[in-house]
Amino acid sequence: MALSSLVGTTIEWYDYFIYGSAAVLVFGPQFFPGTDPIASTLAAFATFAVGFLARPIGGIVMGHFGDRVGRKSMLIISMLLMGGATVAIGLLPNYAAIGVAAPVLLVLLRLVQGFGVGGEWGGAVLMSVEHAPQGRRTFFGSFPQMGLPAGIIFANLIFIFVVNSVSPDAFAAWGWRVPFLLSAALIVFGFILRFKITESPTFTDVKNTGAVEKQPLKTLVTGHYRPLLLASAASVAAPALGYLILVYMLSYGTTVLKLSQSTMLWLIIGGAIVWLIMIGVSAHTADRLGRKKVFLAGSLLVAAWALPFFALVDTGSPILILLAFAVGTSAIAMMAGPQAALVAALFPPAIRYSGSSVAYQVGSIIGGAFAPMIATALFAATGTSVLIAAYMAALGLLSFIALLFLKEDTTVARTNTLSEFA
Template sequence: MSDTTPSAPSTRERRQVAAASFIGTTIEWYDYFIYGSAAALVFAPQFFPTSDPLTGTLAAFATFAVGFIARPIGGIIMGHYGDRVGRKSMLVWSMMLMGVATVCIGLLPNYATIGIAAPIALVALRFVQGLGVGGEWGGAVLMAVEFAPRHRRALYGAFPQMGLPAGIIAANLVFLFVSAAVAPEAFASWGWRIPFLLSAALIFVGLTLRLKIGESPAFETAKADETLTKRPVVEVLAQHWRALLLASAASIAAPALGYLVLVYMLSYGVQILELPRTTMLWLIVLGSAVWLVAIAGSALAADRIGRKPVFLAGALLVTLWAFPFFMLVDTANPGLILLAFAVGTIGIAGMAGPQATLVAALFPAAVRYSGASLAYQVGSILGGALAPMIATALYAASGTSTLIALYMALLGVISFVALLFLHEGAHDLDTSSASPTDTELEPTH
């Protein structure tokens, strides 16, 4: 065992890591969600031309789901190396993968130009995006919570969580600006590419920030204590499978409902409710702003009263709000739609605020990157990947929003029940493993 133990991070270092986690994650989610906006607005005619608009929309959302399929693969690969060589280097790689794929999508010729090669290339680039974001979440939240002071773990862990709505806001504001600056025909033809190409400048900013921060103290401690493992993913599956299973189930509702509200609703509002695209984009921006603030609020509450009660309250709210949500949305009244979005995103934020620290605390430092990444990404696939497609198909089958509301409620119930099997403790995220009397969020038996 090494005698060299890393010193505690300074307040300045902690703030730098929190800022880098928020800004870097915002940029990655911007890249990820401009794809979602484009899938809802222009990808069907550009890459999946068909005489049936519904078929084209389903195909466009299917490529959206491809990114989710790649996410656990990215989580496994980057989790392995994040637990073997460090968190920081994987965060740099995840941002580079996401940035290159996003810019290439902005340069990709459409179906009319290169035929079937266009949708094939689009799917491949979406897969690369998924690999990048699959390794992003685990690394960003671990850097935040492992640098955090003990009494502010949930708040620090919420900074990368707040990057998600911030990325949505940025993506939709750029789409609003571009769609207002060019004619509708020009936007459909080439204007939609501008948000993708802007990613090049954003990635440069994000990489600059990430290269300036140091390595996680928890990883350095595990390395100094020689507790690193050669096969972290295998160890997670063999020794922490209960934690992985329950954390994955608990992580289903928040991403799924987020994508339903802030991706599917764009398509639903424009195609079903026949509202102007600009109106729906602004409603999503405002709903995301509520979501961002509410994540910070729920994280502060989690640091005071515990992560589990805050998470359970969020899951219960989204379950109970599912049917009122669509009753308000289906009025096609922008004010009532905003109310539906605001309450819905507060419920999602109730889960997202404590989620990062909750999941990270399930695993010792030597396998934490792998465990946290797998849990979050599996939950995202089971919930978020298929949510827009399922919602589109449910509406096509029934002609009403009732089945979609039932689907939303069911997702909330799944996460609520899964979390009931976890109990809170006081696990030390500064060290490589928990002591026998210092265990947090172990599955109940």
């Protein structure tokens, strides 16, 4: 079950992150042509951010049906939505072909992507956590978390292959579409994989005992608002630093530091490999030492590493940039490893899909949606990365403080069929 979640989320995050790479490398001139490259880049980043706006809606809608109908069906639907939108982007005519309709359709397809991934995370982590043996739920819950860096690695490897296989003109004309069209084959594979999995035993117990919540979102907001708000705030720092590395740094490295696209993509892959490995390490550690302790250490590292991170990046040395990325992604992993089990344990089974999804997606919006845009604007205004580092450090401290006040909802211990959650 954990391996199935890893493969499924890898495919979904591949779909999501090839958009980020394309937003940096090609979407500006293709869909937002103009004389000012900064304005064009900001417009492309804005469409990237639009996907985040749909994520909480997807989390709410799929969370509702995931709590009422089941986890498995929502995972299948989220994959079909995500993959279908990704393939459609690969077929979308550019601005030169259809004018203003091109960016409008691009935004609409990005919204569909965001809606799909919004419902993905809650279902994937719950299927892993709720199938896991006692004492190993943090580690098993980390498998869908590993899908995020795995998707990054896969997406960037595909982009590197395409960039180095065709001429720059061919890449701009049609080569950038190849990674998107490849998603068609991945959808088929992912659909078969998810169709074969069994429903969560926790949801099955809820259904068999007649405890299905008719209005899970209402119950969540009225009866569990404190853990919801704190879990959302605690989930801010990881996506903020993650998207600065994945999206902003690709643009910054190629335009400001004058490094090649391939060099920056390889550096991001290097950071993602560390990220993937450290998620498993941090989850295993959290099963032994406690989820909250490991998460707190990760958020502190985000705050402490902000200034050194940008100082190392600004040297322009690939080795030092890789070091900056490796430590940064390790900090993200220290939060991501225990996050699934920690957040799931905050909510009783009947509203767990809704609670987990909304908390994660709200944190992703606040932290990740606008981070590339904010960083681009701050650098354009000041010419330095100091304010970007201060912004990053502040978000790390926000997550740290929120987690300090976060305590498990006491109703979980009474109603949770998986009573190991603590």
